[in-house]
Amino acid sequence: MDFGSFLAAPELKVKIVTYRDIFQNKAMIEDRFGEDYRTRSAIIKLDPADLKSLSVKKGDTVILKNSFGKVVVKAEESGYEPPHRGIAYMPNSPWSNMLVSNETGGTGVPKFKDIEATASSAKGEKVTDFEF
Amino acid sequence: MEKEYYVCTGCGLLCDDIELEMEKDLIGKVHTACRVGVAHMKESPGEAEYLVDGKKVDEKTAIEEAASVLKAARNPLIFGLGTSTNEAQKKAIELAEKLNATLDDTSSFCLGPLIEAILQEKFKTCTLDDVRNKADISFFWGSDPADSHPRHLSKFSYFPRGQEKQRGWEEERTAIAVDIRKSHTAKICGNEFYQVPPGGDAEFIEALIAGLSGKLPKTSFKFPPKKLLELANILKGARFGVIFVGLGLIYSLENLEPLIKLMDTLNEKAKGDFYLIPMVGHYNMRGFNETLFEKTGFVNSVKFEEGSVKHGPGYSVVESLKAKTVDAALIIGSDPLASLPHSIAKQLLEIPLITIDPCETLSSRKAKVSIRSGVSGVEAGGSATRMDGVQVPFRPAIDAKRPSDEEILSKLMEAL
Numbered sequence: 001m002d003f004g005s006f007l008a009a010p011e012l013k014v015k016i017v018t019y020r021d022i023f024q025n026k027a028m029i030e031d032r033f034g035e036d037y038r039t040r041s042a043i044i045k046l047d048p049a050d051l052k053s054l055s056v057k058k059g060d061t062v063i064l065k066n067s068f069g070k071v072v073v074k075a076e077e078s079g080y081e082p083p084h085r086g087i088a089y090m091p092n093s094p095w096s097n098m099l100v101s102n103e104t105g106g107t108g109v110p111k112f113k114d115i116e117a118t119a120s121s122a123k124g125e126k127v128t129d130f131e132f
Numbered sequence: 133m134e135k136e137y138y139v140c141t142g143c144g145l146l147c148d149d150i151e152l153e154m155e156k157d158l159i160g161k162v163h164t165a166c167r168v169g170v171a172h173m174k175e176s177p178g179e180a181e182y183l184v185d186g187k188k189v190d191e192k193t194a195i196e197e198a199a200s201v202l203k204a205a206r207n208p209l210i211f212g213l214g215t216s217t218n219e220a221q222k223k224a225i226e227l228a229e230k231l232n233a234t235l236d237d238t239s240s241f242c243l244g245p246l247i248e249a250i251l252q253e254k255f256k257t258c259t260l261d262d263v264r265n266k267a268d269i270s271f272f273w274g275s276d277p278a279d280s281h282p283r284h285l286s287k288f289s290y291f292p293r294g295q296e297k298q299r300g301w302e303e304e305r306t307a308i309a310v311d312i313r314k315s316h317t318a319k320i321c322g323n324e325f326y327q328v329p330p331g332g333d334a335e336f337i338e339a340l341i342a343g344l345s346g347k348l349p350k351t352s353f354k355f356p357p358k359k360l361l362e363l364a365n366i367l368k369g370a371r372f373g374v375i376f377v378g379l380g381l382i383y384s385l386e387n388l389e390p391l392i393k394l395m396d397t398l399n400e401k402a403k404g405d406f407y408l409i410p411m412v413g414h415y416n417m418r419g420f421n422e423t424l425f426e427k428t429g430f431v432n433s434v435k436f437e438e439g440s441v442k443h444g445p446g447y448s449v450v451e452s453l454k455a456k457t458v459d460a461a462l463i464i465g466s467d468p469l470a471s472l473p474h475s476i477a478k479q480l481l482e483i484p485l486i487t488i489d490p491c492e493t494l495s496s497r498k499a500k501v502s503i504r505s506g507v508s509g510v511e512a513g514g515s516a517t518r519m520d521g522v523q524v525p526f527r528p529a530i531d532a533k534r535p536s537d538e539e540i541l542s543k544l545m546e547a548l
């Protein structure tokens with residue numbers, strides 16, 4: 001019996017920075033409802049130490065949530081030096097936009113590149129599909 | 133035989149050296165473009181399609197339905213247009229005037245303030261051709277052209293030979309990147325990559341100005357002063373320096389003051405001149421900003437009202453949706469349900485939408501009326517304004533089966 005499944009999954013607060021990716025952009029042009037766009041978009045790149053603290057391996061899904069929304073995406077190792085614990089990276093996409101705050105201070109500009117969320121293992125749950 | 137060149141409208145660079153090989157009546161091979169450009173130009177052109185409530189109808193029915201949605205609205209929103217020709221944008225502005233509509237584009241939440249400042253001559257700017265011919269410093273700040281504008285470095289800013297730069301990147305050009313992560317562009321910049329923490333750009337600018345002015349550059353995040361002084365020295369030696377400003381920098385600054393101060397200091401301390409070019413993503417966002425600016429004095433976020441124009445963040449797409457002040461939306465070449473925060477975009481699900489777009493999008497799937505238009509440069513001709521303000525005319529590459537944005541907007545105008 002897997003007693004681990006009775007324990008609450010460890011949670012981690014992350015600051016998510018979004019970025020653009022040429023391969024993801026190309027995939028979107030080819031088919032924005034396609035598999036390639038989803039696999040290149042629904043990801044979060046974490047520091048290896050953060051992956052470990054969440055008890056997830058690269059390729060596993062994680063739940064990201066905050067008061068604005070919740071998404072399930074795949075976790076990846078960032079491959080960036082130097083270490084960046086607590087900071088994570090996501091390509092700009094409907095998945096990252098699920099988590100962006102609606103607070104704009106009346107400026108008309110959402111904080112797309114400055115997202116705070118909690119990450120935890122999704123325990124095999126599938127990546128979020130969009131159909132509003 | 134003289135070669136024919138086409139224009140790629142895949143990004144704000146508007147590359148005008150694209151060669152095409154036709155197969156039957158379609159584009160078979162695309163030469164010279166980057167991978168984004170190839171995908172963009174081969175995007176399946178398909179048949180014209182008109183949908184009302186998801187059901188196929190003829191053109192007349194779709195236009196009439198769209199017109200009646202707009203007529204019934206008290207304050208319709210017209211939004212998008214970053215991937216429409218100058219000509220289509222003019223039509224959309226006319227339409228907004230006629231409907232007393234709120235009119236905005238994506239620049240209100242990206243590079244709008246920067247374009248406005250350039251049009252108000254708060255920054256010195258130059259063309260990308262000047263960059264290729266003269267620039268010895270290409271400085272990417274919060275921008276990553278290797279991913280967003282794939283041919284930027286090879287065609288203009290780093291690798292090419294230019295009139296006064298015959299020895300190119302090996303000897304005569306220096307590429308510098310400031311970013312919060314080691315982007316692909318930052319990798320190309322090698323030792324000239326300066327990593328700042330998220331939100332640290334204003335402080336980095338302050339420290340760099342100190343360094344340029346011969347003071348000790350200090351930051352709360354303890355950026356090595358020696359490295360900052362080295363950067364200041366490289367910049368001081370510039371004869372023709374260009375800063376390519378991206379969203380990373382704009383989102384990190386509260387206003388443009390630090391950037392204006394930096395540009396002024398650079399122009400005072402450096403051997404030569406410093407210019408700024410905005411890294412506009414959509415191929416004709418700048419065109420929309422310039423055309424609206426000429427007409428109203430504002431680059432975005434306007435509301436027409438019986439001949440007068442109101443302007444301010446309250447008329448931006450984001451604030452209009454948040455405050456629920458708009459009661460219908462005509463969306464042209466944009467997918468706000470995908471690109472805006474869901475916490476804000478969900479208001480679009482409460483009002484009737486009309487979409488005009490070459491592809492099916494999350495927004496078009498929710499539209500009351502959805503019309504597929506032709507891709508600019510592939511199915512539709514016209515002109516556009518490149519990220520540096522240069523006008524680029526283009527003609528269609530194939531015989532279009534789908535109408536252009538301009539044609540659809542004209543028909544909509546007539547139906548009103």
Ligand code: SF4
Nearest residue numbers: 140142143147169283
């Ligand atoms: S760089 Fe931009 S304009 Fe040039 S080919 Fe690529 S997508 Fe098209």
